[in-house]
Amino acid sequence: MQINESHDLLTRAQHSMWKGHHYHGSYPFHTAEWLVIEGPLDRELFQKAVYLTLKEAKSLHWRALVQGEHVYRVDDVTIRKPSFVDLSQLDEEEILAWAEKEVEPAFNLESGHLYDYVFAHLGEQKYGLFFKAHHVALDGYAYGLMISRFIDYYQSLKNGTELKIKGFDHYEKFIAEEQRYLHSEKAEKDLDFWKANFSYEKAPKKRLKRKLKEPFSQGPRYEEVIDWPTQLQLNALATELKLPSALIVMAVMMSYLIKQSKDPQQCFGVPFMSRLGTSSMRIPCLVMNILPLRLGITGQENLKEIILLLTKRFAEIRPHQQSYFEQMRFVLEDFDPYENILFGPIVNWIPYPLPEHFEGCKLTKTTISAGPIEDFDTAITNKFVDGIERLYLAVDGHKELYDVPSLKAYWYDFMEMMKTWLAQPELVFEQLQIHKPLPE
Template identity: 25%
Template sequence: MSSCFALSSAQQGLWYAQHLDPSNPIFNTAHYADIQSPLDVSLFTQAVNRVLEQADVLRLRLCIQDDMAQQCFDGPQPVLEVHTACSTAEEALAHMRADQQQALDLRYDSAARFILFVLNTHHFIFYMRVHHLAADGYAMNLLETRILQHYLALTEDKPCPAPLSSIHDVLADDQRYLHSPKYQKDRNFWLEQLQPDLDVASLASTTALSAPTFLAHHQPVSTQWSQKLLQFCATHQYPWPDVLTLLSAVYIARHTGQYDSVFGVPYMGRMGNQSALAIATVMNVAPLPLQIDEQLSVPDFLHQGMGALMHTRRHGRYRSEQLRRDLGLLGEMRRLHGPLINILPFDTPYDQTPLHATSHVLCAGPVEDLNITFRAGTQAQG
């Protein structure tokens, strides 16, 4: 008989949202890499399966009794599927979209699927789909990074990376936090900072349940603009991800007319604990309250805003779902924050390999409002 474990605080809100909307596939996170260079399929398969064996959360199975969910890790072990029937990227993409858009019942369905589409000897597509209960964006990146490290270890006789941490380490760390003085300190901070009648910036006047799909627009940032940003940050000794976050908040405020508002920023919650090397869902969306004064100079505004970012990160582990309950924001789909501003200041996993590949996100999970995401280019130069 397999042991069952309580959901982590990060998983509980996701499960409840899925429970309310069980036919919605938006909880399937899905990425793919378009690889246009030679690939040793046998060694790549070995590399993928090595990592999947270490990621015990991918065997997640839900046990539901009296509308309460627990999790076991005795589901089928996922392995890489190699598909050779597709001859074009368009065919492979249609196959991936069809898979991602199937809602999963984790009492019976596997939480993860991995496919390598072999289009020809120099063109491959690697697809990863994992339910959000098992992996967040950081975990998806970690999975792919570890797979490529193992592939290089096999093809170039390099040492294998350290093994991944277990989901059980993450669950234990979550319990330690929930019963620590830090948890109460974080809660008290947010209850002092935010009020139940808080005003949040949004480009929409109403709220709605997350749709099964989302609209996305990709816009490259010019090299000239990136260089100006980096030069400004170097001159004033500002971290460029923080500057982008704060300038994005001003952009939203100018469009909404709400200059005293709350924005959303990701809090990874992994530094300094076992989850840094674990496949799991840990990330929180923390509120960032800002009072934007257009009369301030840019350096003065950034100095003020970075203080707010520092406080948000210091207390960002306290779950936004719990904070909504604390503030009584559950009724009428009331928001805790407006648009999410997400900065990804790291290279894609393929930038550190000889493989020529472009990474794509099919689905990153539910979208409550507008998400603005900046992804760094090669070597994180903007």
């Protein structure tokens, strides 16, 4: 069979996810968000807004076509139809259990089944949208693009006004940008940097000593807003250091996980935005890039020194952030890419808060599934609460090692350490204590 010249090869990120899908199965790569809208929502208009967003999001409507050693993206998939469900008789816990069950059904990359969505009646003034996608199609940043566009279309339809946000792009700009990079001298130099700094004795090591039945799978999550007094302390220190308060939480979380592993050379997976370069900013697709970062502490650093050390590490790796972790895993020396899917615990920050209110309605977003987990991951998210931007901290754990109550206990163990350090910033790392060891 001849391939139409208009068909593009999968991007590097898509091809890696395609390989992972066929190696590990569909389920580890499922992502899902649950939106609850309270207020006088015009449901038919909102459904139309979602449809128009999907119609615009061409990047969600393709199928994988295999020919020989190559996998192509064929853009001939139609918009999927929604499902409708009445959940008004369920309480909040039962609704979340329903959503977790909805995450499970498999996707089919060859047929172009990349997402599903369900509109849910929750009450007279309460409506839900469950949106699930394969990670090959969407990540956390891309979900934000989609949800913002739902709202933009809804406001435009309701008020008869122009759309406020720039429309979505497709892959044309990115494909050209990626190809230029792949064939550049910079791409080679970037890989040389990662090989020099994360190979042999510097290669990322697994924290877990045990073998898991399913080493790459979904898992439970515990998420809660950081309390207001602690948020104020974070904000004050952030203002003093001229840094985002989320960066302080990241630095303390890395310190906490170093204490857990007892390895000062512990590596972390840290998301960056330059997977696709600037052309990705308006493409709802797989945008984020996970890169290894090693804090490399001595144990004698106080709180400010740990935070500034993290900013230094970011500055060291940022010039090389266009290298893809999917490719990098296979070029690092003394690093088994199949035994080590990523580079250690992921410490994520999602700094793009969605609006809390629109057109007289209140919007609440809950992440049901963020994709595959190897052990213990964390995510910091900026969200509006009563008009004030707050930090939420989520901890995710592998299902064979953790449940929601145990993750809650780790959440509070971390918070105790962070509060101690904020109250006594002169304490050095070695003086801090943790009380609940992670499973080994």
